Amino acid sequence: MEVRVILKAAGFICLVAVGLPANLSILLLFCQLRLLRGHLPPNDLIISNLAAMNFIVLLCRGLPQTLTAFGVKRFMNDWGCKVIIFAYRMGRAMSISVTALLGCYQSVSVAPATPRWTIMKRWLPPHLPHTIILLCGLNFVITSGSILFAEAPPANGSIPEYTLNLEFCIMVYPGAEVYVSHGTANTVRDVFFVALMVLAAVYILLILYRHRQQVKGLRGASKASAGASQAVLLLVCTYVALFGLENVLWGYTLSVSRVLPAVSDARVFFASCYSALSPVLIIASNRRLARNFLCFKCEQKANEDPSLQGQSSNSHVGE
Numbered sequence: 001m002e003v004r005v006i007l008k009a010a011g012f013i014c015l016v017a018v019g020l021p022a023n024l025s026i027l028l029l030f031c032q033l034r035l036l037r038g039h040l041p042p043n044d045l046i047i048s049n050l051a052a053m054n055f056i057v058l059l060c061r062g063l064p065q066t067l068t069a070f071g072v073k074r075f076m077n078d079w080g081c082k083v084i085i086f087a088y089r090m091g092r093a094m095s096i097s098v099t100a101l102l103g104c105y106q107s108v109s110v111a112p113a114t115p116r117w118t119i120m121k122r123w124l125p126p127h128l129p130h131t132i133i134l135l136c137g138l139n140f141v142i143t144s145g146s147i148l149f150a151e152a153p154p155a156n157g158s159i160p161e162y163t164l165n166l167e168f169c170i171m172v173y174p175g176a177e178v179y180v181s182h183g184t185a186n187t188v189r190d191v192f193f194v195a196l197m198v199l200a201a202v203y204i205l206l207i208l209y210r211h212r213q214q215v216k217g218l219r220g221a222s223k224a225s226a227g228a229s230q231a232v233l234l235l236v237c238t239y240v241a242l243f244g245l246e247n248v249l250w251g252y253t254l255s256v257s258r259v260l261p262a263v264s265d266a267r268v269f270f271a272s273c274y275s276a277l278s279p280v281l282i283i284a285s286n287r288r289l290a291r292n293f294l295c296f297k298c299e300q301k302a303n304e305d306p307s308l309q310g311q312s313s314n315s316h317v318g319e
Contacts, residue, residue, distance in 0.1 A: 008265050009069035015269070016062040019054065019276030026051040026279050042105060042125045047282060049132055050098045054275035056091035060084050061272050064168040065265075072168075078152050081169035085150040086143060093139035093189065095275060099239055100193040101131060103200035106232040110207045142189055145182055149173055164253065165264055187247065194243055197236045204229045231285035238281060239274050246270040 030048040034040050040048065064084065067075060076084065108124055111117040124131075149171045153159075162179040164171040173179035208229060249267035 004262050004265065005069055008269075009066060011269050012062050012066040012069060012272075015272055015276040016058055016066055018280065019058045019062065019272075022279035022283065023051045023055040023058070023275070026282065027055065042128050043102075045128055046098060046102045046105060046132075050095060050102065051279055051282075053091045053094040053098060054278055056087055057095060057272060057275040060088035060091060061268060062276075065166075065268060065272075068167045074152060074155070076152055076169060078150070081150040081152050082147045085166075085169055085171065086146050089143040089146050089186075090139060092271060092275075093143055093186075094136060095278075096190055096193045096239065096243075097135040097139060098132065099235060099278075100196040100200070101128075101135065103197045103204070103232055103236050106229055107200040107203045107207075110204060110229055112207075139189075142185055146171065149182075165261060166268065167261065167264075183250065183253070187250065190243065190247070194240060197240060201233050201236045204233060231282065234281055234285055235278055238277055242270050242274050242277075 027048060030040060030044055030051075033044065064076075105124060105128070108117065108120050111121070113121075151170055151172055153165075153167065153170050159165050159170065160172060162173040162176055164173075173182065246267055249263055249270070252263060253267065
């Protein structure tokens, strides 16, 4: 096997092995919390949507890339390629949009209680579902073009010009103008949401700095807010770094008529990394989420061993 193929297989296996269980764990946890409590707090609602989009990204891109690296060829027809590529691009677009929304929501949460910010603090939480639906509609319009251009790779292996070769599927553009304009539209959308992330992150940092200047050691609600803000900052910084790497390669692909498989593999890998890393960062940096995982583990052990039921109920009361 080529070194490129070995690295591709190892990389995507790691992404799938880490990302799918981590995102699924977050989704199942929030489903349990939703059933138990009847609702999810705004932060949890956004994170659950982010986990769902990341799961779709890894399912629609990580698994096909892994199969391709192991030599499985032409396992999808044209319609299969259209569905899988559209689902991936939609999931990736929603992932960046929801991450930006998470940053904006957290910046509003930590903002001072001035009249304008107070109005925003009251308006935003109940309208988060509508905002997510609006983002979904916007991304659907931008990514719907992928349905037209996605095809199964030809049996003879000949790849025409202005084609993105994903090996398991190809994106065949009718000409240079469509090729560049389609890529530019996606890049402009991504840059807009990344700019929102950066602005929100800068604002959060300023608020946290002011808090530390005014109070030595944040306590109570301020301390919890600071912890949530730091978790959001970690997600935003991770995405911005991976976005930069991906778009350097994306800019290169727009400048040539035939893209080397190694360049395409690297770009897709960096584009999928966030979907695998973000759930790990969320679990590691969110103490409340970690406590919920431990709580459910205690419940499972209590169901298996009746002698632990009292301990499990005590742990719930303690929280």
